[in-house]
Amino acid sequence: MARVGIVRLATRGSPLALRQTELVADLLQLAHPGLEVETVVVRTRGDRDAETPLDRIGGQGVFVTEVEAAVADGRAHAAVHSAKDLPSVMPGHLALAAVPPRADVRDGLVGCTLTGLPAGGLIATGSARRRAQLAYLRPDLVFTSLRGNMARRVATGEEGSVAAVVVAVAAMDRLGWRDRLTDVLDPVDLLPQAGQGAIAVQCRADDEATRSLLVPVDHEPSHRAVRTERAVLAALGGSCTAPFGAWAEAVDGGGVHVTGMVASGDGRLLVRLAAEGDDPEGTGAALARALLDGGGAAIEAFAADAAGGP
Numbered sequence: 001m002a003r004v005g006i007v008r009l010a011t012r013g014s015p016l017a018l019r020q021t022e023l024v025a026d027l028l029q030l031a032h033p034g035l036e037v038e039t040v041v042v043r044t045r046g047d048r049d050a051e052t053p054l055d056r057i058g059g060q061g062v063f064v065t066e067v068e069a070a071v072a073d074g075r076a077h078a079a080v081h082s083a084k085d086l087p088s089v090m091p092g093h094l095a096l097a098a099v100p101p102r103a104d105v106r107d108g109l110v111g112c113t114l115t116g117l118p119a120g121g122l123i124a125t126g127s128a129r130r131r132a133q134l135a136y137l138r139p140d141l142v143f144t145s146l147r148g149n150m151a152r153r154v155a156t157g158e159e160g161s162v163a164a165v166v167v168a169v170a171a172m173d174r175l176g177w178r179d180r181l182t183d184v185l186d187p188v189d190l191l192p193q194a195g196q197g198a199i200a201v202q203c204r205a206d207d208e209a210t211r212s213l214l215v216p217v218d219h220e221p222s223h224r225a226v227r228t229e230r231a232v233l234a235a236l237g238g239s240c241t242a243p244f245g246a247w248a249e250a251v252d253g254g255g256v257h258v259t260g261m262v263a264s265g266d267g268r269l270l271v272r273l274a275a276e277g278d279d280p281e282g283t284g285a286a287l288a289r290a291l292l293d294g295g296g297a298a299i300e301a302f303a304a305d306a307a308g309g310p
Contacts (some may be wrong), residue, residue: 005035007038007210008078009021009078010040010041012041012044014149020199023174023199040076044063044065044067064087068094072204078203081199081200083195083226084195084198086200093205094205095202095211097201098217099218100218103173104169104170105170105196105197105247108166108168108169109182110157110158111160111164112163112183114137122142123163125166129244130166131267132264133189133243136270150172170197187259194226194245195230198225221250224280232244232246232248232260235289242300243264255277255283259272260272260273262291262295262296269295269299
């Protein structure tokens, strides 16, 4: 339990993660004048291996597990994550206590505009979701994997070794680098990842003192949207290995509007649907079922055939 006057926040050590933790600390101190906030930096599996594609070292969770452990074992009172890094199923001893006001959900390019990409242009991204949607828009594009911190990725786009690098606009904004973007992509063209642009703050489910401290940090419409997207992720995650995205917006009266996408890995097939409802989890799960019914199974079968699978 957090003692009066101090709260420790666990985070990764990347410049972006530290900046996001600073934003949460600022909100805490604004709500609780005199509160001291300490940062507990944790090195994750994803940080230790900055070269292997994420889907080969565990996908979602590789930037989260060790940070969550710092909260579970008492080194920190709360953990600060990029919401898109959270696995769809959260450990039972932890709670998603706060989602601060969400930043820009969109993806952007560094190096070239979407319309200016040359024929056969080389795009650097480690995201299957981004690759599939860009390939659907431009089947001529060629892709190469790129991992590492934001500085490395942005520099790769600017140095000209690839036509463009795909990045999250929210990350560029938080680092003060928005002027280095060459294009911001419409979600109609590139649907975001579930949780993109949002910060997630976890604490122990039984730590009422810390949960109370975090109440003013939470932005209910942003939290509602993230809950919906995570419900899509959870419902798809157990039965669909194809690239997918989800983006929800809170609507008046407590409801949500959510759009989801599932595609074949090469982008030759893509299904995109939307739903609206009053229950975030129920609406997200219903959209996931509709995506699977509307083409998810066919997309996975297509991908298996293309790869010579069964």
